Structure formats: structure tokens, C-alpha cells
Amino acid sequence: MFDYKGKNVVVVGGTSGINLAIALAFAQAGANVAVASRSAEKVNAAVKLLREANPKGTHMGASFDVRDVDGLTAGFSQFNVHFSQIDVLVSGAAGNFPAPAALLSENGFKSVMDIDLLGSFQVLKQAYPLMTRPGGCIIQISAPQAFVAMPMQAHVGAAKAGVDMLTKNLALEWGCEGIRINSIVPGPISGTEGFNRLAPSAELQERVAKSVPLQRNGLRQDIANGALFLASPMASYITGVVLPIDGGWSLGGASMAMAELALLATTRAKE
Ligand code: COA
Ligand code: NAP
Numbered sequence: 001m002f003d004y005k006g007k008n009v010v011v012v013g014g015t016s017g018i019n020l021a022i023a024l025a026f027a028q029a030g031a032n033v034a035v036a037s038r039s040a041e042k043v044n045a046a047v048k049l050l051r052e053a054n055p056k057g058t059h060m061g062a063s064f065d066v067r068d069v070d071g072l073t074a075g076f077s078q079f080n081v082h083f084s085q086i087d088v089l090v091s092g093a094a095g096n097f098p099a100p101a102a103l104l105s106e107n108g109f110k111s112v113m114d115i116d117l118l119g120s121f122q123v124l125k126q127a128y129p130l131m132t133r134p135g136g137c138i139i140q141i142s143a144p145q146a147f148v149a150m151p152m153q154a155h156v157g158a159a160k161a162g163v164d165m166l167t168k169n170l171a172l173e174w175g176c177e178g179i180r181i182n183s184i185v186p187g188p189i190s191g192t193e194g195f196n197r198l199a200p201s202a203e204l205q206e207r208v209a210k211s212v213p214l215q216r217n218g219l220r221q222d223i224a225n226g227a228l229f230l231a232s233p234m235a236s237y238i239t240g241v242v243l244p245i246d247g248g249w250s251l252g253g254a255s256m257a258m259a260e261l262a263l264l265a266t267t268r269a270k271e
Contacts, residue, residue, distance in 0.1 A: 013093030066119030134178020171240030187246025213248030
């Protein structure tokens with residue numbers, strides 16, 4: 001449905017899970033794709049998959065931690081050499097673990113803020129001079145925690161709420177240059193690290209599925225489809241939007257399901 005032949009796409013945090021699915025979807029649609037994350041091993045494996053998905057494209061990877069500005073700068077310099085401009089940037093590097101606020105250390109809170117929020121800001125700043133003008137598109141990967149309160153997720157909620165405000169502020173500042181920026185809010189996505197950390201068993205994941213209005217957990221492809229749409233000319237008048245792709249989960253079920261999971265985890269920890 002979408003043709004990204006000749007377009008350059010960079011996916012930060014694109015070496016596993018949802019973001020890797022997004023990277024592969026752009027490659028399958030014809031794009032040249034670069035991915036980045038901390039682990040060189042994961043980067044190499046992802047680039048191999050991209051080459052299989054689109055053998056005609058130019059694909060590359062860089063390993064850096066979004067908290068390390070020197071590493072980020074070196075990585076984006078590499079992207080600049082291979083791709084003179086970036087048509088689509090996906091910023092999705094994140095960290096999460098369930099922890100009650102009262103027991104969370106300052107460094108635990110800070111590590112998630114540094115990866116999710118400050119890291120996203122640094123990624124967007126690095127990409128900004130390289131974005132295609134007009135026509136560049138940025139997609140941030142947020143989470144329902146940004147606007148739905150959930151137990152054991154104070155650190156993630158604070159960070160992702162910041163990510164969504166960055167989306168809105170930068171849509172305002174960069175719109176006049178022809179750069180669009182939107183957030184995607186994935187629901188509970190099967191087979192991903194993020195979901196496995198919050199609901200660490202098939203039984204718990206099934207309970208979550210029942211709390212989703214559409215009665216199923218999401219697929220990585222559901223999120224990739226949204227990214228393909230948002231970066232396409234069909235979405236050319238959409239900017240500054242926070243778009244849940246979650247089967248309706250954030251309308252209410254998310255809060256109840258997470259409260260139930262937190263209660264179960266606490267009860268089991270006491271036993
Ligand atoms: N509960 C409470 N605190 C925790 C924790 C947990 N489950 N896991 C980590 N922390 C705390 C650590 O204790 C440490 O704080 P301290 O120095 O006061 O002890 C702080 O968080 C940083 O931990 P560290 O392991 O040094 O961080 P890191 O930079 O190596 O890793 C994380 C970052 C913690 C976010 C790690 O989980 C990660 O790399 N995640 C990426 C993958 C992921 O989360 N995927 C899902 C995406 S939604
Ligand atoms: P994942 O597989 O763990 O993906 C996280 C990616 O970010 C990996 O490529 C990881 O690779 C990279 N990363 C982590 N910390 C990094 C750092 N400091 N610097 C650079 N890269 C880093 O998790 P996922 O569940 O698919 O989550 C992907 C995104 O979706 C996240 O933004 C998450 O918040 C969001 N989300 C997920 C769900 C869900 O159900 N899974 C729901 C809502 C939102 P390295 O380990 O190599 O660094």
C-alpha cells in the first residue's frame with residue numbers, strides 16, 4: 001500500500017520488538033533503513049534482517065546509547081555520510097521495569113528519564129539538521145502510561161508524558177520548515193520485551209487482552225502499519241498528534257488491568 005522506494009529512514013532503538021518491526025516494514029516498502037541501539041550484536045542482526053527484507057536498499061546500523069551525546073553525534077555523522085538527508089526518523093529507544101514509586105531509587109527514576117525523555121530530545125536534536133525540508137517526518141514511540149495513571153509506572157509515565165509534550169512543542173516549532181512530528185502510543189503488544197516485563201506470563205497477558213475493547217493484544221505489525229501511514233503523504237496534514245494504536249485500551253481498560261497486575265505481583269511477592 002505504501003511506496004518508500006528511495007526514502008531514507010532512521011529508527012533509533014530499532015533493533016528489537018516494536019521498533020524493529022517498524023524498521024522492517026519501511027524496508028519492505030522499499031526504503032533505505034538505518035537502525036541504532038546499544039548492543040552491536042543486536043544492531044548487526046537487525047541490519048541482516050533489513051538486507052533480507054529489501055536487498056536493493058542501502059541499510060546500515062550504529063551502536064550507541066542515547067544517553068551518550070558523543071556516541072549519538074558519531075552515529076548520526078555515520079547516517080549523514082550514507083544518507084545525505086533523513087526522510088523519516090523514528091525515536092523509540094526506551095527502558096522500563098515495574099517498580100513502586102516508594103521503593104524506586106533516584107537513579108532508577110533518572111535512568112528511565114535519561115533514556116526515554118532526555119534521550120529522545122537528544123535524538124531529535126541530532127536529526128533536526130538532517131531532516132528533509134519540506135516533507136520530513138518524525139515519529140516518537142510513546143506509551144499509554146503518558147496519560148493513563150498506572151501503578152508501578154511513575155517513572156515511565158513521567159518520561160513518556162514528556163515525550164508527548166516534546167512532540168507537540170516541536171510540531172509547533174518545526175512545522176514552518178515542513179517537518180511533521182507525531183507520537184504513536186502502542187497498546188499491549190504481544191511478543192515484546194516491554195509487555196513481557198509488565199505482564200510476565202501467558203495467563204497475565206490473556207487477562208490484559210480481556211481488558212482491551214477490541215479483545216486482543218496488539219501485534220508489532222499493527223504499530224508498523226500506523227508508522228507507515230503517519231510518514232506517508234496520506235498524513236501530510238497531521239502533526240503534533242498523540243495517536244493511540246491500542247485497540248481502545250487507553251480508554252479505561254489499561255488502568256484497571258495494570259492495577260490488577262500490580263496487586264497480583266504484590267500478593268505473590270508476599271507469599
Ligand atoms: N526495580 C527497581 N529499580 C530498578 C529495576 C527494577 N526492576 N531495574 C533497574 N533498577 C534501578 C537500578 O537498581 C539502578 O538504580 P540504583 O543505582 O539506585 O541501584 C537504576 O535502575 C539503573 O539500573 P542499571 O541496571 O544500572 O541501568 P542500565 O542503564 O544498565 O539499564 C534499564 C537501564 C534499567 C532501563 C534496563 O532495564 C534496560 O536496559 N532496559 C532496556 C530494555 C527495556 O526496558 N525494554 C522495554 C522497553 S519499554
Ligand atoms: P525493546 O524490544 O526492548 O526495544 C527497545 C529498543 O531500544 C531496543 O532496540 C534496545 O536495544 C533500544 N534501547 C534501549 N535502551 C537504549 C539506550 N539507552 N540507547 C539506545 N538504545 C536503547 O522493547 P519494546 O517493548 O519493543 O518497546 C519499543 C518501544 O515501544 C518503546 O519506546 C516502548 O516504550 C514502547 N511501548 C511498548 C509497548 C509494548 O507493549 N511492548 C507498549 C507501549 C509502548 P539495546 O538493548 O541494544 O539498546
